[in-house]
Amino acid sequence: MNNLWLVIKREYITRVRRKSFILATLLTPLGLAVFFVVVQFIFSYENDEVSRIAVVDDGDVFSGPIPDEKGLFFKFVDDDVETIKAEILEGQEGGYNAILHIPVVKNPRARDFRIEYFSDEPMSLDMEIAIKRRVEKAMRDYKIGQLELDKTALKALDTDVAIRSKKITVAEGENEDTSMAGVVGAGLGTIMGFMMYLSIFIYGMMVMRSVMEEKMNRIVEVVISSVKPTTLLLGKIIGVGAVGLTQVLAWMVLIPGVIFLVTIFFGFDADAAQQMPQSPDMDPEEMQSMVEQVMAGVMEMNWWVIIPCFIIYFLGGYFMYAALFAAVGSAMGDDLGEGQSLTIPITIPVILALYIMMAAMQAPNSSLAVWSSFIPLFAPIVMPARLPFEPPVWQIVLSLIIVVAFAGAMVWLAGRIYRVGILNYGKKSSLRDMGRWLFSKY
Amino acid sequence: MSTPPIIEVKDVRKAYGEKVAVDDVTFAMPPDAILGMLGPNGAGKTSLIRMITTITAPDAGQIFFQGEPLSGYHPTQIGYLPEERGLYKKMYVGEQLLYLARLKGLGKKEAEERAREWLGKFNLEDQWSKKVEELSKGMQQQVQFIATVIHNPKLLILDEPFSGLDPVNATRMRTEILRLKEQGTGVIFSTHRMEQVEELCEYIVLINQGKNILEGKVAEIRRQFQDDKFHLEFEGDLPPGLAGQYELINPTPSGVDIQLRPGQKANDLLRYLLDHDVHIVGFQELLPSLNEVFIKQVTQLDPTNTNPFDSAEA
Numbered sequence: 001m002n003n004l005w006l007v008i009k010r011e012y013i014t015r016v017r018r019k020s021f022i023l024a025t026l027l028t029p030l031g032l033a034v035f036f037v038v039v040q041f042i043f044s045y046e047n048d049e050v051s052r053i054a055v056v057d058d059g060d061v062f063s064g065p066i067p068d069e070k071g072l073f074f075k076f077v078d079d080d081v082e083t084i085k086a087e088i089l090e091g092q093e094g095g096y097n098a099i100l101h102i103p104v105v106k107n108p109r110a111r112d113f114r115i116e117y118f119s120d121e122p123m124s125l126d127m128e129i130a131i132k133r134r135v136e137k138a139m140r141d142y143k144i145g146q147l148e149l150d151k152t153a154l155k156a157l158d159t160d161v162a163i164r165s166k167k168i169t170v171a172e173g174e175n176e177d178t179s180m181a182g183v184v185g186a187g188l189g190t191i192m193g194f195m196m197y198l199s200i201f202i203y204g205m206m207v208m209r210s211v212m213e214e215k216m217n218r219i220v221e222v223v224i225s226s227v228k229p230t231t232l233l234l235g236k237i238i239g240v241g242a243v244g245l246t247q248v249l250a251w252m253v254l255i256p257g258v259i260f261l262v263t264i265f266f267g268f269d270a271d272a273a274q275q276m277p278q279s280p281d282m283d284p285e286e287m288q289s290m291v292e293q294v295m296a297g298v299m300e301m302n303w304w305v306i307i308p309c310f311i312i313y314f315l316g317g318y319f320m321y322a323a324l325f326a327a328v329g330s331a332m333g334d335d336l337g338e339g340q341s342l343t344i345p346i347t348i349p350v351i352l353a354l355y356i357m358m359a360a361m362q363a364p365n366s367s368l369a370v371w372s373s374f375i376p377l378f379a380p381i382v383m384p385a386r387l388p389f390e391p392p393v394w395q396i397v398l399s400l401i402i403v404v405a406f407a408g409a410m411v412w413l414a415g416r417i418y419r420v421g422i423l424n425y426g427k428k429s430s431l432r433d434m435g436r437w438l439f440s441k442y
Numbered sequence: 443m444s445t446p447p448i449i450e451v452k453d454v455r456k457a458y459g460e461k462v463a464v465d466d467v468t469f470a471m472p473p474d475a476i477l478g479m480l481g482p483n484g485a486g487k488t489s490l491i492r493m494i495t496t497i498t499a500p501d502a503g504q505i506f507f508q509g510e511p512l513s514g515y516h517p518t519q520i521g522y523l524p525e526e527r528g529l530y531k532k533m534y535v536g537e538q539l540l541y542l543a544r545l546k547g548l549g550k551k552e553a554e555e556r557a558r559e560w561l562g563k564f565n566l567e568d569q570w571s572k573k574v575e576e577l578s579k580g581m582q583q584q585v586q587f588i589a590t591v592i593h594n595p596k597l598l599i600l601d602e603p604f605s606g607l608d609p610v611n612a613t614r615m616r617t618e619i620l621r622l623k624e625q626g627t628g629v630i631f632s633t634h635r636m637e638q639v640e641e642l643c644e645y646i647v648l649i650n651q652g653k654n655i656l657e658g659k660v661a662e663i664r665r666q667f668q669d670d671k672f673h674l675e676f677e678g679d680l681p682p683g684l685a686g687q688y689e690l691i692n693p694t695p696s697g698v699d700i701q702l703r704p705g706q707k708a709n710d711l712l713r714y715l716l717d718h719d720v721h722i723v724g725f726q727e728l729l730p731s732l733n734e735v736f737i738k739q740v741t742q743l744d745p746t747n748t749n750p751f752d753s754a755e756a
Contacts, residue, residue, distance in 0.1 A: 003545055010541055014533060218528030222589065225495045225522040226545035228514075423497070425526055436459065 003227045004235050011210065011239025016246060025247050029254040033262045051119075051127060054084050054096040059104040061142045066134055072127060074100070074134075085118060097121060100131065105139075108146040113139060184297030185388030186361045192310055193357040193385035196317055200350055200380070203244035203318060204325040208343070210236050211329030211418070220422045229419035234411065237322045244318070306387045309396060316403035317380025321346065323407075323414035330421030333428035342428065353381035364389035373399040376406035413438060446509030447471045448597050448628035449494060454503035456489050463489035465652035466503070471628055471645075476619070478643030478660075479632040480736065486652040487632045488525060491599055494630070495522045508596070518547040521595035525602045525632075527586055529574045535561070535585055536570035539592060546593035553592070560588040564614075580611050587615055597628045604638060616642065636732040648736055656739050664729040667738060670702035672711070675724035687714070699728060 015021055054077045055066065066074035077084060081101050088095060098119035105113065115135060117123060144151060211233075214220040223232060328342045356378055360369035364386045372378040373386065373395060383391075383399045420437035421429060447470040456464040464486045471477050479487050492498045494505055496517050505512045507519065530538055536557060543553035561567050564584045574582060583606070591598065600619070604612045619642070623629050631643055639646060640660065648656040656663065675697045684690065688711060691699040700711065708727070715722060730738070 002547075006541065006544055014530070018532070214530075217531055218524075218526045219530055221497070221524040221526055222522065222528075222542065223545065224497055225520065225524070226517050226542070423492075440458070 004231050004238075007227060007232055007235025008239040008242065011236050012242050015206075015210075015240065015243045021243070021247070025250050026254070029251060029258040032255060033258040036259065036262055051098055051121070052096045053098045053100050053131075056081055056084070056099060056101045059102055059142075061102050061105060061135070062138045063141060063145075066138075069130055072130055081116075081118065102135065105142065105146070108143045182389075184294055184301065185364075188298075188301065188306075188388045189361055189364070189385035190358070192387070193354065193361075193381050196314060196381045196384060197350060197354045197357075199244055199248070199314070200317055200321045201347075203240055204321040204346075206243070207237055207240045207322040208325035208329035210240060211326045211422070212332050215330065215332070215422050215425075216334060218425075224419075224422070229422065230412075230415040233323070233326055233415050233418050236326065237319060237411070240322065241315075241318055301388055302390060305396070309387055309400065310384050312400055313380045313384045313403060316400075316407040319407040320376065320380065320403070320410040321350065323410040327414040327417040327421065327434065330418040331424075331429040331434050334425070335428070342431070345431070349377040350381070353378040357382045357385045360386055365391065370395060374402055376402055379403050416440075445473070446506065447473065448508055449630070450506040450509075451490070451494070452504045452506070454490070454493060454500045454505060456486075456493060456498065456501050458489075462652050464493070464500070467649070467652070467654045468503075469647045469654055469657050471630070474623075475644040475659075476623055476629040476631055476642050478639035478646040479630060479649060480634070480636060480639055480646055480732065481649035482634050485634075485649045487634075487649055488601060489652075490649070491522070491524075491601055491630070491632060494597075495520055495599060518593065519596045521590040521593065521598045523587065523590045523598075523600045523603055525605070529582060529586060529589070531575040532573060534571050534573055535566070535577070538574060539585070539589055542589045543592045546595075548593055556592050556594075557588070560592055561585075564588065580608055583607060583611055584614070587618070591618075591622065595627065597630070598622060599630045599632070601632045602634070603631065604633075604635070636736065640732055646732070648739060650736075650740050655743055656735070660732070663735060664732070667730045667735045668727060669730065670706070670708070671728040672700050672702070672708060673724070673726050673728050674698050674700055674715070674722065676715075677721040677723060680720060681715075681718035684714070684718075696723075 050071050050073070052073045052075070055062070055074050056079070057076055062076070065076075068074060075096075081099055084096060084099050088097065088099070098117065098121070101116040101118070103115065113135075117131070143149075144154065214223065220232075227235075324346050325343070328346060331342060353372070356368060356372045360366065360372065360382055363369060369382060369386055370391075372382040373391070379399050380403055383396070383403075387396070417434050417437050420440060421434070424433075450470040452468055454464055454467050455462070467486075467490060479490070481487050489498070493500050494512075496512055496514070507516045510516075533541070536554075539557040539561075540550070540553050543556060544550065548556065558567065558570070561570065566581060566584060569577060569581060569585075574585065577585065590600075598619070603615060603619075607615065619629060619631075631639065633639060643660060645659055646657065646663065647654055658666075671691075677696065680693075680698070688706070689701040689703060691701060702708065702711065712722075712725065
């Protein structure tokens with residue numbers, strides 16, 4: 001339809017051209033980059049505190065040099081603790097600012113071992129962990145030597161258990177789940193659920209503002225003397241949806257791009273990036289195998305189902321909520337503030353759906369998750385999050401049908417409220433009014 | 443009738459819930475005349491107009507556009523200036539006119555030509571790439587008017603077109619309306635300001651509480667409602683006996699209004715004046731204003747309703 005196209009084009013062009021849109025599209029990635037830089041800065045900042053620790057190893061626990069860390073240097077000294085204390089008090093140049101005293105190990109079979117740390121500066125948590133880790137490791141080697149144990153036999157005691165969860169219905173060899181599939185699925189599901197949640201809010205609100213703007217500018221009566229209100233409403237929803245897609249696509253390109261540039265310019269090399277989130281106990285080998293498992297998990301996702309379904313849920317969810325927001329926008333009066341309460345009935349299901357989605361990530365096949373997948377206002381957020389866990393096909397199909405049908409019904413119902421609401425100038429209308437308009441004749 | 447009227451409204455009824463906004467209204471637009479639709483605020487004028495512009499549909503009855511029942515195609519033939527009107531404030535003037543013209547079915551090129559032509563007519567060519575919010579209020583009103591007529595509608599519907607207009611713009615718009623009428627555009631002019639109707643319209647429909655209470659040519663209606671009131675201008679003195687025979691209103695040294703009683707005739711009055719040697723400077727029948735006609739008709743139809751303008755604006 002020609003007019004529908006004109007409305008879509010106007011909604012799209014006027015919005016995309018707006019300074020606020022351009023700024024939001026460009027500044028959000030930049031804002032993220034700044035955030036990223038600041039976070040990195042904060043993490044690297046505490047590292048410039050330098051501790052030079054004199055190690056008095058009375059028990060000869062350490063068999064080799066102690067590995068240093070950024071801001072943490074160890075050196076063995078032959079003097080006794082009191083001598084070094086005196087040196088520190090004299091403030092000798094290039095001297096130590098802490099002493100680590102490791103006493104003689106009396107009983108290699110003892111579980112407890114007490115060492116001493118002397119310093120006038122408080123010990124940070126990081127430092128405590130670093131020192132403990134080093135001494136524990138040295139103690140282990142020391143005890144193995146003292147107790148004359150078989151090193152290889154000991155190593156064999158630590159078993160690396162990996163669960164391969166397989167489906168009963170799937171024949172051997174095809175589509176086996178790796179242990180990481182669950183984690184990857186939960187991550188992917190959460191991301192998709194959040195994307196739904198954010199876009200429903202941001203762009204649904206945008207549709208609502210667009211409706212309110214036309215009503216308050218009093219242009220709407222001029223426009224609907226040329227265009228059917230339903231066409232105008234549909235054009236708005238599609239136009240704003242296209243704006244949303246543009247923005248999301250721009251972010252998908254810009255955000256990785258900006259992060260990449262930041263990485264180059266600020267020199268946050270891979271080491272620094274890895275250091276931060278990584279738990280200290282993980283050795284590189286383990287890390288490597290985990291990355292491989294995650295990749296395998298990602299590869300094993302059934303993308304041919306997930307992507308098309310996600311798109312349908314995305315559109316369905318957007319249409320249904322945008323229609324509701326539009327209906328509410330049409331009922332608003334000239335006073336913006338007093339109309340805000342009308343949005344509450346819409347925001348509550350969205351927020352509830354988000355919480356259900358997070359619960360569903362813990363138990364993707366719980367009855368809460370399954371039932372929510374069939375409740376139209378929850379399904380667009382909950383069901384995409386469940387998709388990586390390969391729910392039964394009938395659930396996907398039923399949920400899709402419900403979402404699509406409900407989205408269509410919502411657009412139709414919203415259209416009925418909208419065409420009356422936009423011509424009701426002045427004060428805001430109540431939910432009861434809106435209910436009445438639903439059944440009023442055209 | 444050879445050519446059907448541009449708009450014919452037949453037994454049209456529209457209710458919003460309990461409230462009947464338009465109650466069995468019937469009228470047809472006369473050819474070559476501006477139709478004035480009159481009535482106090484809330485009489486149902488806007489409801490009626492919204493049905494003619496296909497924004498809403500009647501509950502009962504039918505509306506014909508040049509003899510055809512109204513359909514989705516007809517809005518392209520109608521230009522509508524609503525009472526509650528406005529423009530997209532953030533849009534550029536030219537762009538906005540193009541958009542509204544294209545919604546009315548004009549092609550891109552044609553729309554642009556017309557928009558430039560009309561802006562030129564109002565000396566607004568330079569405003570093409572300005573945002574509406576940057577324009578003065580008067581200019582915005584002109585742009586609004588252009589948007590209403592840019593597609594050369596066969597029917598122009600103006601709902602309180604002069605409200606909020608400064609005198610210069612009001613005159614300008616009146617001129618344009620008359621010019622369009624001369625070119626054959628049908629014009630419906632809806633207002634609660636009776637005096638404006640008397641200036642522009644030859645034909646009126648009076649609406650009160652959703653009903654068409656009176657329609658016809660302005661001159662005929664006023665004559666029909668004449669109530670034997672005359673204005674006499676004179677020099678010198680009036681005969682003392684005059685006040686005994688006739689009811690005198692607002693006498694001044696040079697003029698007086700005379701109300702005839704039932705059975706009295708204007709000729710008898712004149713004869714009496716001549717017999718008594720009154721120096722007559724002027725003698726004319728006083729026709730009621732539309733305002734008076736309206737009030738008279740309303741009270742005649744419903745004696746309990748003494749002043750329909752009570753609720754209307756002062």
